[in-house]
Amino acid sequence: MRVLHRSSSTGDLALAVRVSGDDERRPPVLLVHGMAGDHTTWRGFAAALRREGRRVISVDLRGHGRSGHAQTYLLNDFRDDLHFVLDELDIGVADIVAHSLGAHTALRLAMEAPGRVRRLVLEEIPPMPRDQAHVDEGIVVAATLGERVRGIGAAVRNPWPLIRFDRRVGEEVAPQFETADPQWWARLGVVAASTLIISGGARSFLPSRHLRTLSEALPDARFVAIDAGHSIHRDKPAEFASAAGGFLRQH
Template sequence: MRTVSGADGTTLAVRTSGPLGSGTTPVLLVHGMGSDHSTWRSTAALLRAAGRPVIASDLRGHGRSEHTTDYGLGTFADDLRAVIDALGVGQVDVIGHSLGAHAALRLAMDHPARVRSLVLEEVPPMPRDDADLAEEITMGAGLGERVRGVAALLRNPLPVLRSDRAVGEAVQRQFAAADPYWWDRLARVRSPALIVSGGSRSFLRPDHLRALAASLPGSDFTTIDIGHSVHRDAGTEFNSAVATFLGIGRS
């Protein structure tokens, strides 16, 4: 692990593999809330085997990155830009899960030239209006998801133990306000995107993710009916979708 300075000087922990200056576009991996870079082990192995440089950062308040008082959704995106700037990388492919996918999408909105392509796994959209708020489209978890989460915690408790409990409250507060302008800004994204839904077993309704995909120019949509943590609970299927989308293994 190495450390770099985030958008406001917050210390961020980053793991890299492969030569970043080789001319091959690196892949930036961004974990979800309560997790860290280690959640991407199988995906990172796939990418390394294909000769792709990999950057895996711990979001602020997670893993070995610094805890802070600013957990703004825009700040997470600014941190991603700071990471690739610090590493001297001009453009990246980004694979993000949940909060990390939301941050990756904001990065693509704000700095479209820096993102070549996006894989957005279970990305929570901002509520558009009172109807979305009433549905609590980004909150909650079913029994099955909670059980799978407990099992994952027992296997590897460190990411949860290291994460700042204040992140969840701060993020939920921001998703509790309608933001139709966020949807308007999707038109700024230039990169092709793959939206991965966890299907009916996820607390994020697939129809909302389909609406997001329809609002993103040049996006694809796929469902792997396993729940919110697709890469964790259906790693083979997830990695296959990633490989196809990124063109890994093609002659």
């Protein structure tokens, strides 16, 4: 792991990244995990990308893995951390594959800096609530029993992400999804990246219809559903690799 040190108005922060591969012909692939995960969630997919000759950067978000705990966990803090990582690694343009909170973060980056992202794979991305009816669904924190059971199984196999996780992340992130933000939806038109949104289907607590609506709101996006629940890359890795890898290979 490589540790990057970011200084900001809220203090210094260590951000851990793993860099592998050296393909200079294509943009590198930045992998961004979801809440309570870390870079290790991408081991299988990262290995597949490296076999194709891709350069891969796996990041631990603030409050996760080997990155430091932070004073604040605003959604734009996570976005700015990704921007910092690209700058520090001298990456002008990247492809990004991201899950859940990481996917929301990646989309915020693509909205803030459209020229930095070429292709974007958003797995089970929670959109900002569009209106009060969307808020009332409570979709971000209402994980199903099945999701919790699968999460426990993953934690038993690899407990370190959960051990290192700063519980304040969930406490601070969840309320940010409890206010309707129609302006977030209005700004989606600036995204220049070709985007693939992958839904976990009926087994996920994120309704597919919201993810499909998000894909329709983006300038260049497609939608696919894989009936796996919230962590598709973990529970149906072959299907995820086929969809995401095939999309990244397109010119």
